Amino acid sequence: MAKPKVAFYWCASCGGCEETVVDLAEGILKVVDAVDIALWPVALDFKLKDVQAWKPGDVAVAFINGAVRLSEQAEWVRLLREKCSMVVAFGSCAHLGGIPGLANCTTREEILANKYHRAVTLDNPDNTEPQVHATVNGYDLDLPVFWKDVKPLDQVIDVDYYLPGCPPPTKLVAEAIGAILKGELPPKGSVLAPEKSLCESCALNKTKPETITIKTFKRVATSTPNPEECFLAQGYICMGPATRTGCGERCIHGNMPCRGCFGPTPSAVDIGTKMLSALGSLGEADTEKAAQAFAGTMADPLGTFYRFCLPASLLKRRVP
Amino acid sequence: MAVEGFEPRIVGFLCRWCSYTGADLAGTSRMRYPANLVGIRVMCSGRVDPTFVVKALAEGADGVLIAGCHPGDCHYSEGNFKAMRRYPMLMYLLDQFGIESGRVRLEWVSASEGEQFAALVREFTEQVRALGPLNWKERAESLCESV
Numbered sequence: 001m002a003k004p005k006v007a008f009y010w011c012a013s014c015g016g017c018e019e020t021v022v023d024l025a026e027g028i029l030k031v032v033d034a035v036d037i038a039l040w041p042v043a044l045d046f047k048l049k050d051v052q053a054w055k056p057g058d059v060a061v062a063f064i065n066g067a068v069r070l071s072e073q074a075e076w077v078r079l080l081r082e083k084c085s086m087v088v089a090f091g092s093c094a095h096l097g098g099i100p101g102l103a104n105c106t107t108r109e110e111i112l113a114n115k116y117h118r119a120v121t122l123d124n125p126d127n128t129e130p131q132v133h134a135t136v137n138g139y140d141l142d143l144p145v146f147w148k149d150v151k152p153l154d155q156v157i158d159v160d161y162y163l164p165g166c167p168p169p170t171k172l173v174a175e176a177i178g179a180i181l182k183g184e185l186p187p188k189g190s191v192l193a194p195e196k197s198l199c200e201s202c203a204l205n206k207t208k209p210e211t212i213t214i215k216t217f218k219r220v221a222t223s224t225p226n227p228e229e230c231f232l233a234q235g236y237i238c239m240g241p242a243t244r245t246g247c248g249e250r251c252i253h254g255n256m257p258c259r260g261c262f263g264p265t266p267s268a269v270d271i272g273t274k275m276l277s278a279l280g281s282l283g284e285a286d287t288e289k290a291a292q293a294f295a296g297t298m299a300d301p302l303g304t305f306y307r308f309c310l311p312a313s314l315l316k317r318r319v320p
Numbered sequence: 321m322a323v324e325g326f327e328p329r330i331v332g333f334l335c336r337w338c339s340y341t342g343a344d345l346a347g348t349s350r351m352r353y354p355a356n357l358v359g360i361r362v363m364c365s366g367r368v369d370p371t372f373v374v375k376a377l378a379e380g381a382d383g384v385l386i387a388g389c390h391p392g393d394c395h396y397s398e399g400n401f402k403a404m405r406r407y408p409m410l411m412y413l414l415d416q417f418g419i420e421s422g423r424v425r426l427e428w429v430s431a432s433e434g435e436q437f438a439a440l441v442r443e444f445t446e447q448v449r450a451l452g453p454l455n456w457k458e459r460a461e462s463l464c465e466s467v
Contacts, residue, residue: 074467107463147465156467273371276413280370280406286391288404295408302416314371314378319418319459
């Protein structure tokens, strides 16, 4: 019987999710034994016309990483949705918008102005800007449309499953591929990771005191955490309480507080407001003035809380 | 920006022990105050998850009031202190999103302060009226690609 086919595709992506597949190392041999890779732009030479020639259902699963910001990315993901039986949003960007999602703090006009007109290192005397259509030396050139905002995959196409993480850990990827091949999947729309928060599996959890009180927030930019004590208890903003577990706490092991790349737990409707609620409870301030000062020791709540999930948050974007 | 004929829609989270009772007193005393505020009773101002506030604003509210017992009088001792600590952080966050600080207020209203509650709603309604409609959904969508 023919091996099932899988496809990998990338949108607004850093390439880290392709790396994580490569990082399966010897584990990748089990994967290539079990499936045929029908598309993988970073590694294999299949073209758009090859994909257009597929019949719907020819390819079992498309793993799509990266957020969607270009019309070309939207065309590709819609094509893959049509041709593939299952679509998995692979990694934080496809799941929630990821780091590119922070571009929702600004507008397309501002981005283009900074990039093509204002940057100090620019030499652009004619004030040119990329155009969707242009004719150069008699040739018609097309570029994709740069969208007004960044979108996670499920704001563009129907998504069957989500593999969270920046990038998803190889263990989770291998488990997901195994589950898909065996047909042992949770209900459609599920995130393929546990439902508990990071704190549940973090080794530093046992060092948490009875009550945590934070006088001022500390930042890793200006001080180094003690690797043997709960970071939140030390005053660093660790997103662990509101973040889904399953990553193996690789950041914690690197002496960095969790930054929330797996996205909110199912019960945290919005990761930022939930963390804010928790931090408010933990603060030490008993007057309005002290509460104001306490809030002032926090740097950039929007960026800290929504680093990976701004487009998927309740407010979705900044409105200047 | 102020808009002609705009009636602000304000959501009020009122604590059951002090503020809601204070609002109730305004009502039974037949005090008149604008109907722009929709009161939602919660057990304590400390119960007000910032998610409620953001959800209200994201889904059509022009302003949100959180009202609780005066510090020291909380029925649960510390709940209003939690609200007190969350509030400036929430304002910082909302400011980063582009939501004016005048749209969300945290006030202390005791069970006997019916008149103060009515005056607060009058004042807050005018404050939000001057800011104009928030229209978050429409304004955010206008900066998003329609697909």
